[in-house]
Amino acid sequence: MMEKGLMDKGSVEGQVTEDLMRDTLKTREMWLNMGPQHPSTHGVLRLILALEGERIVDTEIVIGYLHRGMEKLAEAKTYPQFLPYTDRLDYISSHAMNFGYVLAVEKLMGIEVPERAQYIRVMMAELTRISSHLIWLATHALDIGAMTVFLYCFREREMILDLFEMACGARLTTSYFRIGGVAHDLPDGFIEQAREFCKIFPKKAQDYDDLILKNRIWLSRTVNVAKISGEEGLNLGLTGPNIRGSGVYWDIRKDEPYSNYDKLDWEIAVEHGCDVYARYLVRLKEMRESCKIVSQCLDILEKLDGPVMAKVPKVIKPPEGEVYASVEAPKGELGFYIVSDGSPKPYRLKIRAPSFANLISVPTMVRGHMVADVIAVIGSIDVVLGEVDR
Amino acid sequence: MAGEKEKKVSKEEVKEERKPKAPAAEEAAKKKAAAPKDEAPQEPQVDVDTLPLVKRVKEVKGEFIEDVKYFRGEITFVVEKEVIVDLCHFLKDDSETRFDFLTEVIGTHYPEREKPFEVVYHLYSTSKKHRVRIKVQLAEDEEVESVFPVWRSATWYEREVYDMLGIRFANHPDLKRILLPDDWEGHPLRKDYPLQGPPGYREAWIKAHCASTNKL
Numbered sequence: 001m002m003e004k005g006l007m008d009k010g011s012v013e014g015q016v017t018e019d020l021m022r023d024t025l026k027t028r029e030m031w032l033n034m035g036p037q038h039p040s041t042h043g044v045l046r047l048i049l050a051l052e053g054e055r056i057v058d059t060e061i062v063i064g065y066l067h068r069g070m071e072k073l074a075e076a077k078t079y080p081q082f083l084p085y086t087d088r089l090d091y092i093s094s095h096a097m098n099f100g101y102v103l104a105v106e107k108l109m110g111i112e113v114p115e116r117a118q119y120i121r122v123m124m125a126e127l128t129r130i131s132s133h134l135i136w137l138a139t140h141a142l143d144i145g146a147m148t149v150f151l152y153c154f155r156e157r158e159m160i161l162d163l164f165e166m167a168c169g170a171r172l173t174t175s176y177f178r179i180g181g182v183a184h185d186l187p188d189g190f191i192e193q194a195r196e197f198c199k200i201f202p203k204k205a206q207d208y209d210d211l212i213l214k215n216r217i218w219l220s221r222t223v224n225v226a227k228i229s230g231e232e233g234l235n236l237g238l239t240g241p242n243i244r245g246s247g248v249y250w251d252i253r254k255d256e257p258y259s260n261y262d263k264l265d266w267e268i269a270v271e272h273g274c275d276v277y278a279r280y281l282v283r284l285k286e287m288r289e290s291c292k293i294v295s296q297c298l299d300i301l302e303k304l305d306g307p308v309m310a311k312v313p314k315v316i317k318p319p320e321g322e323v324y325a326s327v328e329a330p331k332g333e334l335g336f337y338i339v340s341d342g343s344p345k346p347y348r349l350k351i352r353a354p355s356f357a358n359l360i361s362v363p364t365m366v367r368g369h370m371v372a373d374v375i376a377v378i379g380s381i382d383v384v385l386g387e388v389d390r
Numbered sequence: 391m392a393g394e395k396e397k398k399v400s401k402e403e404v405k406e407e408r409k410p411k412a413p414a415a416e417e418a419a420k421k422k423a424a425a426p427k428d429e430a431p432q433e434p435q436v437d438v439d440t441l442p443l444v445k446r447v448k449e450v451k452g453e454f455i456e457d458v459k460y461f462r463g464e465i466t467f468v469v470e471k472e473v474i475v476d477l478c479h480f481l482k483d484d485s486e487t488r489f490d491f492l493t494e495v496i497g498t499h500y501p502e503r504e505k506p507f508e509v510v511y512h513l514y515s516t517s518k519k520h521r522v523r524i525k526v527q528l529a530e531d532e533e534v535e536s537v538f539p540v541w542r543s544a545t546w547y548e549r550e551v552y553d554m555l556g557i558r559f560a561n562h563p564d565l566k567r568i569l570l571p572d573d574w575e576g577h578p579l580r581k582d583y584p585l586q587g588p589p590g591y592r593e594a595w596i597k598a599h600c601a602s603t604n605k606l
Contacts, residue, residue, distance in 0.1 A: 064569040071554070072578050072585075107462055234491050234516060237543030250516045321461045324512055324523065326493075337496055337512070348579075352494040352512075360546045389569060 018052075029057060032371070036065050040143045040375040043385030047362075047374065054370050059363040063356075066389035074349035079105050079316040080179060082349070087173035089334075089353065090387040093132040095124040095164075096329040097387075098177035103258055104325035104336035105179045108318040116301065117181035117308040118260045123194070123297035124167070124176060125327070126290040130201070131160040132330035132382075133283045133290075140280070140379035141212060144221045149211050156204050159197050166190050179316060181309035191298055198295040205288055222277040226365035226377040229274060236361035239354050240332025241286060242381050245279035247272040252328040264296050276380040283382075317344050331355050331382055353387040436460055443520060446486045451477060466523040471534045474511075474526055478540040481513060481522070489513035489522065492537065495547035497555035499580045505529045507557050511537065528557060536562040554579035 035046035044065035050058035070089070074082045086101045087094035099121060106113060113121075138153035161171040166187055168176040176183050212218040228238070230246040243250060251268045253261040269285035271278035318340040326335035332354030339348040358381045365377050438444050438460045447467065448455060454477050457468040469477055481489040493512035500506055505527040514521050526534055536559040537544045548559045549568040556577035559565055567574060576583055586592045 064567075064571070067569045069578060072583075076585075110462075231490075235542050237492065237541075237546075248516060255519045322466075323462050324464060324493075324521070333493065335493060335512070337494070337510070339498060348496075348498045350494065350496045356546070357494075357543060360543050 034371075034374065036062070040378060042139060042378070042383055043388075045359075045378070045383065045385055045388070047378075049366075049371065049374065051371065056366050056369055056371065056374065059366055059374075061359055061362060063359070063385070063388050066385045068390065070390045071349055071351060074346050076345065078344045079318070079346065082346070083177070083179070084173065084175045087175055088386055089351065089390065090132075090329065090331060090355065090384045091172060092135050092384060093128040093330045094172060094174045095121075095128040095176060096132075096327065096334065098175065099125050099259075100325065100327040100329065100334040100336050102177045102179050103327060104323055104338050105316070105318065107325045108321065108323045108338055108340055109179075109312075109316070111180050111310050111312060113181055113259075113310050114307045115260075116185075116304050116306040117310075119297045119301050119304065120182050120186060120308060121177060122260050122264070123294050123301070124164075124182075126293045126297070127160050127163060127194075129290045129330045130287050130294075131157045133287045134160075136283060136330075136379075136382045137208065137280075140376075140382075141218075143375045143379045144218065146212055146215070146218065149208060152204070152207060152211070156201065163190065163194055163197065166193065178309065178312075180312035181307070185308050186301070191302055194294065194298055198291055198298065201291045202288060205284065205291075208284065219277065221373075221376055222280060222380070223273075223275060225276045225369065225373050226380065227274045228361060228365055232364065233361060236364060237357035238332070238361050238381075239357060240328065240330070241269070241282045242279055242332065242358055242361075244268065244270045245282045246274040252326055252333060256326075258325075258327060264293050266290075266293050266296075276376050279380045315344055317342065326352065329354055331384065331387065332358055351390055353390060355381075355383045355385070355387040356390075359383060359388060438465070441465065443487065443522060446484070447481070450484070451480055464521065464523060466525060468525045468527070471526045471528060471532065474524070475535045475537055475540065477524065478511070478513075478537050482540055486518075487522075488515045488518050490516055492541035492543050492547070493521075495537075495544060495551055497551035497557050497579065499555055501581050503527075505532075507532075507555065509534055509551065509557060533558045533560045535560050536565075538562060553577070556580065 030051045032049045032051055033046070034049060036044040046062040046065070048060040048062065049056050068088075070085055073085060077085070083098060083101060086097040089097045134153040134157040138150040138157075141149035164174055164176075165171050167190060168174050168183060228236075228246055230243065230248040233243045233246045234248065238246070239250075247270060249268055249270055252258070254268055266289045269282045269289060271281045273281070320340055320342045322337065322339040324335055324337045326333050328334075333352065334354055335352030337348075337350040337352065338346050341347040362377060362381065366374050369377070438458045439448065441460075443465060444458055454469050454473040455467055456470060459466040459468070467477075478489075481487045491514040493514050496510040496512070498508045498510065500508065507528040507530075509526045509528065511524040512521065513524065528534060534557070536548055538548070538561070545563060546568060548562055549565060551557050552559065552565055553567045553569055554577055566572065570578070587595070
């Protein structure tokens with residue numbers, strides 16, 4: 001399945017030569033700076049790599065280049081005012097970010113959201129997951145050298161963005177969710193267009209598989225690269241598709257079902273490979289499962305009428321207390337911890353960003369690998385720097 | 391029109407809060423006050439000690455627990471700072487709790503309190519599917535032990551708390567700033583952080599940069 005040599009890292013001969021080199025030639029570590037402006041870091045992420053030859057012995061990650069002080073800003077905004085800021089966390093999956101925030105505020109206030117709004121939310125969140133994973137697949141494949149996948153994925157993502165534009169007028173920073181429901185009902189023709197997407201998407205997903213699933217270059221760049229066991233991953237804070245790629249059955253949508261996920265029929269995508277390839281398989285399966293969820297939601301929404309907004313006071317003043325609510329965002333567990341002092345502004349708001357936590361394990365993953373593998377690893381854990389730096 | 395309506399509503403609300411004079415308004419106010427209470431009746435009804443998680447922890451490590459809170463279905467343990475690592479080890483290893491995942495570490499500043507800082511740990515168990523929150527309260531210059539030996543992900547979370555609030559963690563392997571530059575002064579998530587720069591900075595900046603407009 002794989003060429004020997006390229007991935008042959010732990011061989012005895014290799015170790016002996018390495019030891020010889022160190023003793024006789026007096027080699028020393030080289031420090032290589034990667035980023036913050038590097039096309040494969042997907043934003044402004046800086047890695048300082050300590051190298052022995054081309055092998056990585058240590059990594060330091062420097063973040064904060066996109067820090068906007070969101071948590072401090074939240075303390076000066078009322079609850080509804082902060083909602084658009086959440087779009088800018090993980091800016092390619094803004095519905096999911098909105099979802100986490102509104103759930104936290106609703107939990108704090110004890111608001112019951114109408115059924116129809118629940119299904120619209122779930123559908124939007126799942127469309128977001130597909131579009132986020134499409135971007136991930138596109139850029140990840142591009143980093144590794146597969147150009148065609150990039151074009152294919154962006155073509156389908158465009159269809160999803162068109163749907164978003166139809167529903168709320170914006171393509172990226174949507175702010176469609178509201179505390180207590182969604183901004184307004186779906187427009188005419190939305191369901192038909194979304195159905196069209198659900199119909200063609202499985203075929204398109206098959207196209208991606210045909211391109212790279214068994215591609216020899218793809219396999220040699222991803223299989224057995226950056227292995228991390230489930231236990232170690234949990235210890236290092238991995239969540240979402242990354243931890244499911246290490247064989248851990250943990251999906252917040254199933255384990256602590258929020259909104260209407262428990263009423264829908266779908267499966268958790270889990271792989272046991274623990275490597276970059278396994279994470280790729282998990283995301284591909286997740287896209288298909290999300291497509292299933294979207295079509296179920298469409299079936300229900302067609303028949304289900306009703307309000308899309310709960311009765312929410314004009315001035316949102318939650319009672320004193322603190323809550324933590326989390327959702328399964330495309331990157332992992334997104335949590336909002338809100339401390340309320342009874343005023344219309346949050347006293348403290350903490351965002352548990354999945355990409356931030358997922359980055360912690362990068363030094364462990366890349367240790368002993370080649371410089372070129374770093375790009376595959378960063379791609380595979382799917383970081384968005386807007387969320388890392390907040 | 392919509393704007394006017396909103397204004398009216400908010401004015402009414404303000405009035406009601408102050409002193410409802412007319413009996414009708416009084417009734418409405420009563421209703422309003424009663425409504426949120428009806429929504430959240432479950433809080434006082436639950437006897438915290440009967441929850442299996444609280445029971446187990448109190449049984450084995452009862453001496454560690456100062457206080458237990460229950461709000462919106464979430465359990466919070468308040469503990470002394472000395473026991474945090476022991477308690478976390480127990481929560482992680484015990485067969486009934488199995489908290490194998492540290493979700494996050496948070497710092498909060500309450501300047502009016504005697505112990506102004508609070509470090510909050512959120513834990514999750516992937517096998518038992520439950521969550522818990524642990525709180526430690528700290529005075530101004532107090533340190534808390536790092537939970538890095540229990541969960542390695544704590545390194546970054548604690549660095550962020552240090553960066554944003556200046557809370558120090560003892561025995562942390564590499565406690566330095568994470569989001570802000572290394573030479574940054576102050577800790578922005580403290581409530582007394584000067585938001586518009588140090589005193590006089592904003593005025594000086596306007597003088598230097600906006601002199602020609604003469605408007606600001």
